[in-house]
Amino acid sequence: MRSRDSRENFVNTFLNPKYVQWWMTHDNILTLVKTQSIACQTPSLLRPPSRLLRRKVACIDVHDRGWIGTSFTSLLGKRYFASSRIVVMATSTFLVQRLASIPQTSSVVDTSCFKELLQYPYKHSRYVPYNHSHRSSLVISRQLSSVRPVMSQVSVKEKQATWNPPPLENDKRSLHFVKYHGLGNDFILVDNRDSKVPKISPEEAVELCNRNFGVGGDGVIFVLPGVDGTDYSMRIFNSDGSEPEMCGNGIRCMARYIAKLENAIESRSYKIHTLAGLIVPCVREDGQVVVDMGPPNLNPAQIPTKLPGNEKGFVVRAPLNVSGKTWIVTCVSMGNPHCVTFGEQGTQDLDLDALPLEQVGPLFEHHQMFPARTNTEFVQVLSPSHLRMRVWERGAGATLACGTGACALLVAAVLEQRAGRKCRVDLPGGPLEIEWREDDNHVYMTGPAEAVFSGTAFL
Numbered sequence: 386m387r388s389r390d391s392r393e394n395f396v397n398t399f400l401n402p403k404y405v406q407w408w409m410t411h412d413n414i415l416t417l418v419k420t421q422s423i424a425c426q427t428p429s430l431l432r433p434p435s436r437l438l439r440r441k442v443a444c445i446d447v448h449d450r451g452w453i454g455t456s457f458t459s460l461l462g463k464r465y466f467a468s469s470r471i472v473v474m475a476t477s478t479f480l481v482q483r484l485a486s487i488p489q490t491s492s493v494v495d496t497s498c499f500k501e502l503l504q505y506p507y508k509h510s511r512y513v514p515y516n517h518s519h520r521s522s523l524v525i526s527r528q529l530s531s532v533r534p535v536m537s538q539v540s541v542k543e544k545q546a547t548w549n550p551p552p553l554e555n556d557k558r559s560l561h562f563v564k565y566h567g568l569g570n571d572f573i574l575v576d577n578r579d580s581k582v583p584k585i586s587p588e589e590a591v592e593l594c595n596r597n598f599g600v601g602g603d604g605v606i607f608v609l610p611g612v613d614g615t616d617y618s619m620r621i622f623n624s625d626g627s628e629p630e631m632c633g634n635g636i637r638c639m640a641r642y643i644a645k646l647e648n649a650i651e652s653r654s655y656k657i658h659t660l661a662g663l664i665v666p667c668v669r670e671d672g673q674v675v676v677d678m679g680p681p682n683l684n685p686a687q688i689p690t691k692l693p694g695n696e697k698g699f700v701v702r703a704p705l706n707v708s709g710k711t712w713i714v715t716c717v718s719m720g721n722p723h724c725v726t727f728g729e730q731g732t733q734d735l736d737l738d739a740l741p742l743e744q745v746g747p748l749f750e751h752h753q754m755f756p757a758r759t760n761t762e763f764v765q766v767l768s769p770s771h772l773r774m775r776v777w778e779r780g781a782g783a784t785l786a787c788g789t790g791a792c793a794l795l796v797a798a799v800l801e802q803r804a805g806r807k808c809r810v811d812l813p814g815g816p817l818e819i820e821w822r823e824d825d826n827h828v829y830m831t832g833p834a835e836a837v838f839s840g841t842a843f844l
């Protein structure tokens with residue numbers, strides 16, 4: 386139904402006014418206001434007209450009884466909200482906490498400070514008869530008009546909330562996350578689409594990644610808005626708080642997370658901006674993710690390593706002294722630095738099961754030949770198309786899998802003529818398919834990514 390209130394700030398009211406009303410405010414926030422205390426459990430009644438979809442959606446619970454947590458949760462799961470950004474304005478700290486755990490909620494604004502003004506629709510709605518007339522709608526309309534200054538403040542508030550999320554009762558901030566893993570390489574995924582700056586600091590990421598005192602993870606990944614024509618940007622903090630350029634397992638997890646956020650039902654590829662450049666993951670219908678990881682970089686200064694290049698300028702089969710032992714290494718950047726070794730000088734196959742990874746790994750990571758530290762892959766060749774590896778990651782230690790590492794080791798194996806360009810790589814957490822194509826010089830990685838759980842962390 387159309388409002389006769391012609392003020393610019395409220396363009397429309399319509400839809401079953403017995404229960405809810407949609408309002409389009411002057412600052413383009415589509416607002417759902419529940420005007421009756423009767424719970425409306427039928428999502429179709431709440432559906433806004435299609436021309437208003439893909440807007441930012443705000444929701445005010447005028448009754449403050451938590452109904453958003455039930456009927457609104459099911460509403461948010463509907464396809465017509467696929468690309469909407471949900472901003473929930475909650476009038477109590479309790480609701481702020483509760484709503485932060487709804488996956489589609491991009492931010493929750495604690496509007497308890499506006500409670501007095503929100504009393505207008507609240508007070509009125511208590512007296513709206515079940516089948517209230519058009520006239521009572523207009524009254525609500527006028528009452529809400531008076532809220533206009535508050536509504537414009539809310540958008541300012543919302544921006545602030547990105548930087549200073551509302552305090553909880555114990556003075557802690559809350560962060561909604563979804564936990565994913567790619568072959569046991571696990572990440573805390575944060576929907577950061579409303580800001581170019583990660584929602585948490587590297588120090589907070591360290592706390593979150595702690596497996597005893599936090600959520601637990603090898604890193605925290607932020608889904609940020611795209612830049613330069615890309616769909617999204619990815620940033621990641623390692624579990625030690627350092628920031629790598631790229632993460633292969635992480636980008637598969639991120640692709641599946643985005644597909645979920647977008648409610649994508651078909652196979653979809655995304656252009657992702659990373660600190661290592663453009664990366665293109667494609668989520669297949671079977672859930673596997675194929676990632677175009679781009680070309681490897683073999684330039685020693687850019688990897689970076691101080692080890693000298695060979696006649697072609699590459700660090701291939703180079704001797705590296707690590708605490709008195711000489712390892713033979715090949716260095717490759719997949720956006721992030723990798724040192725790949727098939728064993729010590731003069732030895733045959735590396736016995737991966739006997740490798741004291743916790744002792745040797747840090748010696749490689751902090752070796753003076755690697756000014757930006759390094760990830761290290763220890764590799765066993767099972768056949769020219771089947772490799773096995775254990776990894777010590779920069780900033781995360783021993784992990785169950787490393788996607789960029791699997792790509793780097795295939796490149797190293799080809800350069801050392803130990804394997805063909807397409808291999809299965811077995812990692813402690815499971816296998817990846819890796820191919821280094823001759824035609825475009827790009828490396829392609831295929832593997833799984835799974836959501837494990839979602840939650841709200843108190844920071």
Ligand SMILES: N[C@@H](CCC[C@H](N)C(=O)O)C(=O)O
Binds near residue numbers: 633
């Ligand atoms: N596990 C990731 C790599 C994560 C970054 C790495 N620790 C670094 O600092 O470079 C992968 O799957 O690629």
